[in-house]
Amino acid sequence: MQYIQLEELKVRAESFDSPAENPKENEPKPRIQSAERTVSVLLAVAESSNGLKTKEIMHQVGLSRQVTYHLIHTLLTTGIIRKNDNSRYVLGLAALSIAEGFRRQLDPPEHLAPRVRSIVAATGETAYAGGWVHDEIVALATARGESPVGAAEIPQGFSGHAHARASGKLLLALADPKVCEEYLASHPLEARTRKTITKYRKLMEEFAQIRKQGYALDNEEFNEGLRCLAVPVEGLAGRFALGISVPSGRFEANFKRYLEVLFNAAKIKG
Missing domain, CATH: 3.30.450.40 (GAF domain)
Incomplete structure (x- = not known):
């Protein structure tokens, strides 16, 4: 009896570690989701005519104020966006490197x-x-x-x-x-x-x-x-x-x- 129980435990342990049997393996990772959200904020700013304010970004990308502020801060620290004199977020100088790289690699x-x-x-x-x-x-x-x-x-x-x-x-x-x-x-x-x-x-x-x-x-x-x-x-x-x-x-x-x-x-x- 003890042998059978050990075998059952072994099978259960293996199935628990198996990616195919673990539904959480297929869930999006938080880091990937954060990257996707950051890109969505960047694209919203890039596609605007004269920049966006925080509230406008929130509405366009469908995120909470707290998350939006966090993502904006991340983009500001990289220099890829900046805040202009009208308190609107526009593309920063770092975005120029991406644009030039795109043209070179086109x-x-x-x-x-x-x-x-x-x-x-x-x-x-x-x-x-x-x-x-x-x-x-x-x-x-x-x-x-x-x-x-x-x-x-x-x-x-x-x-x-x-x-x-x-x-x-x-x-x-x-x-x-x-x-x-x-x-x-x-x-x-x-x-x-x-x-x-x-x-x-x-x-x-x-x-x-x-x-x-x-x-x-x-x-x-x-x-x-x-x-x-x-x-x-x-x-x-x-x-x-x-x-x-x-x-x-x-x-x-x-x-x-x-x-x-x-x-x-x-x-x-x-």
Whole structure:
């Protein structure tokens, strides 16, 4: 009898130590949860227009005041966020290292930058290349125009508001319908200007027109006073786009030339 009892105890002890039998092994660790919460606070600050106050952060990330204060203090000590003169939390200098590292490590296809530079050389206008990076549409290469009055260069790595950008609309229009639908479901159709398309049905109609004509336009939808034109890079299944950004005053008169330059730059070389 004693032998049987010892065996039972041994089995119970082994099952108690087994990860498969211990439900607590599958529970999230407090340290991991804390890291996730810290990142959520950082992202809330990063995605805001002019920073956030503590109460705003609490509401956005859904945490208590005590936990929010603790996480903010942690981020402040690292220098990744700071408190400005308006008592709002904004990104700190340490965040610049992350942004610069992201741009360095983005590693866009080598063929994109020469195409962008060729567009600038042929038109004098600001040009860029965009593409899919995981589930986001990102500016992969940019070059400022040579004209004295030109469009500002968007930074490499920029993403967001694809529904208002020529390259974004083009890539969404050419994407698999499910990919397009999932992107729009997680990216609200916010108005950047009074001309931004914010109605889903109207945007779908524009996507159909883009597929028909083979290029996309931004008619002051992202920035007032600027118009953009984008075409797909040939032979790459709609994964990359080349675009040009031009002050509205000279866009119409040069549209055909811009379009020709873009299509030439988008052709497969060699």
